Structure formats: C-alpha cells, structure tokens
Amino acid sequence: MTLTELSSILRECGVVGAGGAGFPSYAKLNEKADTVILNCAECEPLLKLHRQVMAKYAHEILRALHEVACAVGADNMIVAIKPTYHTAISAIEAELPSYDDKHARIGFLPSTFPAGDEVIVVYETTGRIVPPGKLPIAAGCIVYNVETMLNAYYAIKERRPVTHKYCTVTGAVKHPVTLRLPIGMKVSEVLSLAGGATIPDYAIVDGGPMMGKLTTENDVVTKTSNAYIVLPTSHYVVQKKKVHSPVAVNRAKSVCCHCNMCTSLCSRHLLGYPIDPSKFMTALSAGATGDIKPYINTFFCSGCGLCEMYSCFQDLNARSLIAVFKGGIRKGGVKMPPAEAAPVDPLRREKMVAHTRLTARLNLTQYNQEALLDERVIEPDILTITLSQHIGAPAVPCVKEGDRVTAGQEIAGIPDDALGVPIHSPLAGSVIGVSDKAIRIKKGENKR
Numbered sequence: 505m506t507l508t509e510l511s512s513i514l515r516e517c518g519v520v521g522a523g524g525a526g527f528p529s530y531a532k533l534n535e536k537a538d539t540v541i542l543n544c545a546e547c548e549p550l551l552k553l554h555r556q557v558m559a560k561y562a563h564e565i566l567r568a569l570h571e572v573a574c575a576v577g578a579d580n581m582i583v584a585i586k587p588t589y590h591t592a593i594s595a596i597e598a599e600l601p602s603y604d605d606k607h608a609r610i611g612f613l614p615s616t617f618p619a620g621d622e623v624i625v626v627y628e629t630t631g632r633i634v635p636p637g638k639l640p641i642a643a644g645c646i647v648y649n650v651e652t653m654l655n656a657y658y659a660i661k662e663r664r665p666v667t668h669k670y671c672t673v674t675g676a677v678k679h680p681v682t683l684r685l686p687i688g689m690k691v692s693e694v695l696s697l698a699g700g701a702t703i704p705d706y707a708i709v710d711g712g713p714m715m716g717k718l719t720t721e722n723d724v725v726t727k728t729s730n731a732y733i734v735l736p737t738s739h740y741v742v743q744k745k746k747v748h749s750p751v752a753v754n755r756a757k758s759v760c761c762h763c764n765m766c767t768s769l770c771s772r773h774l775l776g777y778p779i780d781p782s783k784f785m786t787a788l789s790a791g792a793t794g795d796i797k798p799y800i801n802t803f804f805c806s807g808c809g810l811c812e813m814y815s816c817f818q819d820l821n822a823r824s825l826i827a828v829f830k831g832g833i834r835k836g837g838v839k840m841p842p843a844e845a846a847p848v849d850p851l852r853r854e855k856m857v858a859h860t861r862l863t864a865r866l867n868l869t870q871y872n873q874e875a876l877l878d879e880r881v882i883e884p885d886i887l888t889i890t891l892s893q894h895i896g897a898p899a900v901p902c903v904k905e906g907d908r909v910t911a912g913q914e915i916a917g918i919p920d921d922a923l924g925v926p927i928h929s930p931l932a933g934s935v936i937g938v939s940d941k942a943i944r945i946k947k948g949e950n951k952r
C-alpha cells in the first residue's frame with residue numbers, strides 16, 4: 505500500500521491518536537521516517553488499557569505498524585514497552601519473528617513517569633533527541649500508540665471507522681474495569697457499568713491522575729478518552745486540579761523558596777530542553793520582565809505535571825501557571841522561539857521519578873486495581889457525539905434531525921484542506937439533534 509493510499513484510509517476512517525491531543529494519524533505519515541515506534545508505555549498511574557489491548561491484539565497492532573513502516577519506507581519497527589508488562593511482551597515476542605523484512609525489536613522503557621511522552625519514548629528507544637519544539641519526525645521517527653494502531657488495522661483491513669474507545673474505569677467504583685465504549689456515551693452511564701461509585705462525595709478525573717482533567721457525569725466519551733477515575737472530592741489529585749490562577753500566583757509569591765526542585769526533576773529539562781519551571785516561578789512571582797526567557801521557554805513544557813503534582817514540597821502549581829501563561833502568549837501572537845537542546849543531564853537516570861513512588865505520593869496505591877478488559881457490546885439509548893474531539897478542525901455535520909443512520913455511517917465530515925477527520929455513528933438509529941457542537945443519536949432499528 506502506498507503512503508497516499510494509507511493516508512486516505514486513515515483519514516476517511518477517522519483515525520486519530522487514541523489519547524492525548526488526538527493528532528490525526530494520517531498527518532503523521534512521512535517518508536522521512538526511518539523508524540516507526542509503537543508506544544505502549546502507559547505511564548499514568550492506574551491506567552491499564554494499553555497493556556491489556558496489546559496482550560489481546562498484538563497480531564493486529566503489529567500488522568498495522570508494519571503497514572505504516574512499509575508505506576513510509578522505514579526500516580525499523582520498535583515496540584516501546586515497560587519490562588513489567590509480561591503478558592503483552594509475550595504476545596509481542598510471538599509476533600515479532602513475522603517481520604524479518606524490518607529491524608523489528610522491543611525497546612524497553614524505564615518504569616518511570618512520564619515514560620510515554622513521545623520525546624522520551626524516542627530518546628529511550630533510539631538514543632535520539634527530538635529537537636525542542638519539533639515533532640518526532642525531526643528525529644526520523646513516527647510514534648503511534650497501541651489503540652491507534654488497532655484502529656488503523658481495522659481501517660486498513662475492513663475500512664471500519666473509529667466509533668469506540670477503550671477506557672479504564674477505576675478508583676472508588678465497585679468493579680474497576682476496562683471497557684470498549686461507544687463515543688458519545690454519557691460518563692454517568694459509564695460509571696454504572698463499573699458498578700457505580702462506592703463513596704457519596706466524589707469527583708471524576710477524565711484521563712490519568714497526572715495529566716487528566718476533572719469532568720462531570722454529563723460529559724461524554726470521545727476518541728481521546730482513556731480513563732474515568734472516581735476519587736473523593738477531598739483527594740489530593742482532585743484538589744490539585746482545582747487551581748485558581750490568581751490564588752496560585754499569590755501562593756507562589758508567598759512561599760516559592762526557589763529551591764529548584766521542580767526544574768531538577770522536570771522531565772523535559774533533564775533531556776536538555778530549555779524549559780525551567782523554577783526560573784519561571786521566580787520571574788512570575790517577582791513580576792520580573794528584564795529577562796523574558798523564563799516566560800518564552802514555557803513553550804517547551806510538555807504539561808506532564810511532575811513539577812506541581814510531585815516535585816514541589818511547597819505544593820505550588822508550576823504546571824498550571826505555565827499552561828495559563830503559554831496559552832496567553834500564544835493568543836497574543838507570540839510564536840515558539842527556535843531552540844536547541846543542551847546536553848542530557850548526566851544524572852537523568854537517578855532523577856527520574858519511579859512509577860510506584862509516584863503512585864504512592866499521589867495517594868493512589870489503594871486504587872491500583874486490576875480493571876480487567878471486558879469487551880461486552882455496549883449500546884446506550886442516546887449518544888451525544890461532539891464535533892470537536894481532538895486537535896484539528898471540528899467536523900461539520902452531514903446529517904440533519906430526523907435522518908436515520910447506520911452503524912459506521914459518516915455523520916460529520918471535514919473540509920478537504922483542513923487538518924482533521926470525519927466522525928461516524930457507533931450505532932444504528934435516528935438523529936434527534938444537530939448543533940454546532942454535537943450530534944445526538946437515539947438508538948433504534950434502521951430499516952434502510
């Protein structure tokens with residue numbers, strides 16, 4: 505299959521990064537790549553879906569990765585995974601000999617956070633540094649995650665569009681579980697499938713405890729949802745996500761002691777990136793403008809959250825303030841400056857944060873449960889499918905109220921010249937509402 509053919513299949517079938525920002529997968533294909541990497545790091549505490557999906561669908565996932573490698577002309581296929589994912593590793597090892605036309609191998613990642621950051625995955629598995637502000641292709645690599653490649657497999661083989669998302673439902677729920685959910689399903693219904701919350705006063709984190717955000721039961725599943733974690737409202741993780749920026753600035757002014765710990769452990773700083781959260785906090789709390797570098801270099805923050813969730817003993821909010829500041833200067837038209845990476849910190853290995861230690865520090869050890877994969881068919885009565893689910897242009901509805909749709913039918917398209925992908929209905933039914941934000945579908949028999 506040519507790169508052009510693969511690109512159009514991935515686009516038409518709505519394949520995007522299954523997690524994170526959800527970058528459209530076709531847009532990553534590039535003939536400059538000599539290496540394709542499958543990211544099975546899953547470094548957020550409590551999340552289990554990637555290793556489970558990998559263990560079950562290693563054949564399909566590696567077929568798709570190989571298809572990508574052939575289409576872009578890459579010689580190397582690497583599966584980036586942690587050595588503790590034994591079942592998934594056995595499944596991969598059984599498949600790898602089929603790909604002797606490539607240099608196909610496992611690349612072990614350290615059991616640290618954030619091992620799944622693409623920049624870190626590239627460094628750990630190839631020794632290459634992605635230049636600051638650039639994508640992995642600048643280091644000759646394309647990185648896809650496990651579920652993205654499973655979706656690509658079905659798109660290539662059956663032209664099956666992306667309509668569902670694997671999510672781990674865990675925390676204070678009766679039956680922690682990993683489910684395959686239709687996009688557009690309400691979070692309240694998702695929690696019911698895990699037996700509901702076991703505590704009366706709870707909050708829900710959409711995504712991992714480090715990089716996820718607080719959500720509500722009225723929110724819905726998207727192509728980038730990865731987990732729903734139920735925690736007491738008083739829990740450390742929940743409280744850290746309720747940042748009020750003016751208060752956070754005042755707290756920084758009062759108690760930031762410039763100890764430098766946030767910079768010392770910063771995952772991107774350790775790789776030589778110019779982000780320096782300690783200098784940023786110092787400049788911000790002093791209102792200093794003589795040197796703008798600490799502000800401009802916020803562009804090189806990955807948002808991993810180590811600085812505010814783990815490193816700072818004063819409980820300050822460097823990551824959140826950096827995000828607010830970066831958003832503000834971007835809006836004001838400031839562009840990312842050119843930058844080169846400094847040498848990797850010689851003590852990087854020693855400074856990396858162990859996954860188990862992070863889980864304990866976040867007070868999540870008690871919630872680190874099995875959450876087994878359960879692929880029962882789930883068909884809610886009503887789905888609310890949002891038109892903007894990931895990075896890129898929002899999709900444009902191509903159905904109207906009263907229309908009947910089939911499972912897998914395109915319900916929102918994307919202009920030819922825009923970065924984005926169409927959206928397809930997860931089930932057969934009737935369109936009961938269309939707005940500029942979402943399409944609502946009611947499950948039902950489709951007689952067409």
Ligand code: SF4
Pocket residue numbers: 759760761762763764765766767781782785815816817818819820821822
């Ligand atoms: S770790 Fe906390 S106290 Fe220390 S420099 Fe960073 S923000 Fe300030």
Ligand code: SF4
Pocket residue numbers: 766769770771772773779780781804805806807808809810811812822823826
């Ligand atoms: S969130 Fe904090 S630790 Fe992570 S890259 Fe940004 S500044 Fe560094």
